[in-house]
Amino acid sequence: MEALGGLPEEAVVNSHVLQFYFHQALAAYRAGRNRDFRQFRDVMQALLVRPLEKDHIMARRLRLMQFLSRVEEGENLDCTFDKESDLTPLESAIGVLELIHTEFAVTQETMETLREMVKEAAVIVCIRNREFEKAAEIVKRHIGKEPKSQVSLCWNERQLLEHCLVCPMGCWGTEVPGVVSGMSYRVGSMTPEGVRGFLEKHAH
Known part of the structure; x- marks a missing residue:
């Protein structure tokens, strides 16, 4: 019919x-x-x-769902969206953002804000879960090449990232557990400002 x-x-x-x-x-x-x-x-x-x-509208909606699904699972390091790699959900979200950048009419400023937000969150989630080697790998792949002035992590988090690069297997001092537990990152708190503004404009 x-x-x-x-x-x-x-x-x-x-x-x-x-x-x-x-x-x-x-x-x-x-x-x-x-x-x-x-x-x-x-x-x-x-x-x-x-x-x-x-049509293109459905394609945009599905792409947004791909991104949001990865962000939603961001703190679940056992979850993978890429069968052929061991990328964390937030690392996978970075890849989807690159597709969104080419497919949507998104300003460079908006895209950079979202990209930096997700990159930093990807590292912090690994650190909070004491997956220091993964954190170091993400830093090298996504943050290591950028000027430190462009990375907005707080001082304690930056110090921990530097430890990851030097000693990814976890040779930490006694002060580190307190730093880790004090990190403020949570997927829910990361998304409302940057991602919500993006959704309001592009999720139709």
């Missing part, structure tokens, strides 16, 4: 359902309802194997 425009009726219905759950997922994300966000994301994932209307 076909709907108006010659598309199969299922494709039209599925596309409307996908749009509905996309906006439900965004609302859950903004409100910090992590469980709801993941459930809506999973429903959307199931719909992707069914017939859908395919």
Whole structure:
């Protein structure tokens, strides 16, 4: 059975359902309802194997969901989105941001702000979980080549990053546990300002 425009009726219905759950997922994300966000994301994932209307708007929505899903899982270092690599969820989010930069009309300033936010969060999550070698690898891949003046980590966090580069296996002094426990990073606190502003402009 076909709907108006010659598309199969299922494709039209599925596309409307996908749009509905996309906006439900965004609302859950903004409100910090992590469980709801993941459930809506999973429903959307199931719909992707069914017939859908395919256009640039849907492509943008799906790309945003890829990014948000990785940020949402940011503190779960056992989670991986790249089967052929051991990238952490936030490192994977950096890769999605690069795709967004080429596909969306996003200003360079906005993209740099988001990119730096995610890079720093990726390192801090590893440090808080005492995955110092992973933290060192992320610093080398994503932050090591940049001027330190562009990195906005606080002094204690920067000092810990420097330790990671010199001694990634964890040869720390007695003061380090206090520094680690005192880090203020949390995925939920990282996202509202930078990511929410981005979503308000681009999630339609």
